Amino acid sequence: SQTIHQWPATLVQPVGSPLSLECTVEGTSNPNLYWYRQAAGRGLQLLFYSVGIGQISSEVPQNLSASRPQDRQFILSSKKLLLSDSGFYLCAWSATRNQPQHFGDGTRLSIL
């Protein structure tokens, strides 16, 4: 069966520091991969999605970036974090665009 792993579970970072969140999927090939952010008490906002290695599409302008160095690995990065980057970050995968998305456990990011 397919599983998705996301780490770390929680992260506290100072303003201006770099960021790297990792997400990996097991048990499937060539999944669609997604990064979402959820502000406190709000719904999810799509940040990036990828349909294949090296293929990244950005949905909102921001100081974050994403990379997909391997088929089942999706990384969310930043060179310099802002206070507004605080939130709950969720990685998700789907087999095709029509299939449901399945989410990782999320990373709670706090910027001090």
Added chain:
Amino acid sequence: AQKITQTQPGMFVQEKEAVTLDCTYDTSDQSYGLFWYKQPSSGEMIFLIYQGSYDEQNATEGRYSLNFQKARKSANLVISASQLGDSAMYFCAMREPYGGSQGNLIFGKGTKLSVKP
């Protein structure tokens, strides 16, 4: 532009009773998909149920059913025989159509369901 509206910020239901969580959507596309997700306090998003716009029958998954009224553009989630473990945030989402992003979901703001013993 597509939009998802969940008008109930919070709902209470007595254990073992049924509850309906409202969701309306706005789209001019003929082909779309509707999803419901559950988010417990621990944070993970759990897929519950899916309804395609061309599906003639309402989707059901165990105690979850989706009351799909296409003309009214509503996709309400019905949870039967509520359990204490059903207490969580519930999000309605719509898949963007072709020509846009690859299956990206647009989420509503959610409804917090609290099940009372």
